[in-house]
Amino acid sequence: MIKIAITGSLASGKTTASRIISHKNGPLFSADKCVKNLYSKFFFKKILVEKFNIPKNSRIKQFIKSKVLKEKKMLKKLSKIIHPLVRKKMFSFFKKYKNKKFIFFEIPLLVENKLTKHFDIIIFVKASRNIRLKRFISRGGDKELFLLLNKQQLKDSKKTKFCDHVVVNNRSFSILKKNLLNIMNLYE
Numbered sequence: 001m002i003k004i005a006i007t008g009s010l011a012s013g014k015t016t017a018s019r020i021i022s023h024k025n026g027p028l029f030s031a032d033k034c035v036k037n038l039y040s041k042f043f044f045k046k047i048l049v050e051k052f053n054i055p056k057n058s059r060i061k062q063f064i065k066s067k068v069l070k071e072k073k074m075l076k077k078l079s080k081i082i083h084p085l086v087r088k089k090m091f092s093f094f095k096k097y098k099n100k101k102f103i104f105f106e107i108p109l110l111v112e113n114k115l116t117k118h119f120d121i122i123i124f125v126k127a128s129r130n131i132r133l134k135r136f137i138s139r140g141g142d143k144e145l146f147l148l149l150n151k152q153q154l155k156d157s158k159k160t161k162f163c164d165h166v167v168v169n170n171r172s173f174s175i176l177k178k179n180l181l182n183i184m185n186l187y188e
Contacts, residue, residue: 001097001098001099001100001101001102001103002101002102002103002120002121002187003094003103003105003118003119003120003121004021004102004103004104004105004119004120004121004122004123005104005105005106005107005110005115005116005118005119005121005122005123006018006021006104006105006106006107006123006125007106007107007108007109007110007111007122007123007124007125007159007163008108008124008125008126008127008159008169009126009127009132009150009153009156009159010108010132010136010146010149010150010153011127011131011132011133011135011136011139011141011146012125012126012127012132012169013125013127013135013169013176014106014108014125015030015032015106016169016173016176017106017123017125017167017169017176017180018030018104018106020176020177020180020181021104021123021180021181021183021184022102022104025101025102025104025184026097026100026101026102026103026104027093027097027100027103027104028103028104028105028106029089029090029093029103029104029105029106030106031086031090031105031106031107031108031109032106032108034085034086034089034090035082035086038082038085038086039060039061044085045060047081048060048064048081051077051081052064052067052074052077052078064078065145068148069144069145069148072148075148075149075152083109083113087113087115090105090107090115090118093105094118102187105119108153109153110122110162111154111158111159111162112152112153112154116162121164121165121187122162122163122164122165123163123164123165123166123167123180123183124156124159124160124163124165124166124167125167125169126156126160126166126167126168126169127168127169127170128170129150131169131170132146132150133146165183167179167180167183
């Protein structure tokens with residue numbers, strides 16, 4: 001089994017890259033999807049309501065977002081709740097697909113959370129800050145949240161030192177796809 005991680009900075013195109021590279025090659029674990037799924041679970045909502053003193057009938061995600069924007073330390077508090085749960089799901093995914101030739105993982109904070117040792121190949125998806133900001137806003141985000149989350153991540157130059165491949169995603173989908181498939185051809 002070859003474990004391939006796809007990482008990159010906020011709105012760099014990790015999800016698109018992950019789908020391209022895993023298509024017909026093996027199962028894909030998405031940390032972002034895992035987090036999204038957590039927000040639909042009763043036990044998780046209950047933890048958040050208790051830890052963040054969320055009033056009844058509040059929209060949990062909106063409440064947390066506004067709290068995080070007001071108090072930067074709240075992001076760390078939220079991360080301490082979410083990251084262990086995502087990591088547990090990630091390790092279950094390892095076990096579930098241990099007989100596959102390739103398994104893929106889209107993990108935004110791979111380097112920041114010191115998870116690189118768990119993977120055989122790490123691909124970093126890179127895009128300019130301006131392009132990433134435009135993408136983030138086009139998906140319903142706002143500049144203030146982008147700046148806060150972006151600041152929490154290591155600089156690209158530091159993260160790429162931990163990666164086997166760097167794919168620049170400033171141009172077209174077809175160029176991104178070509179570059180990713182060239183990487184996969186190295187390991188097939």
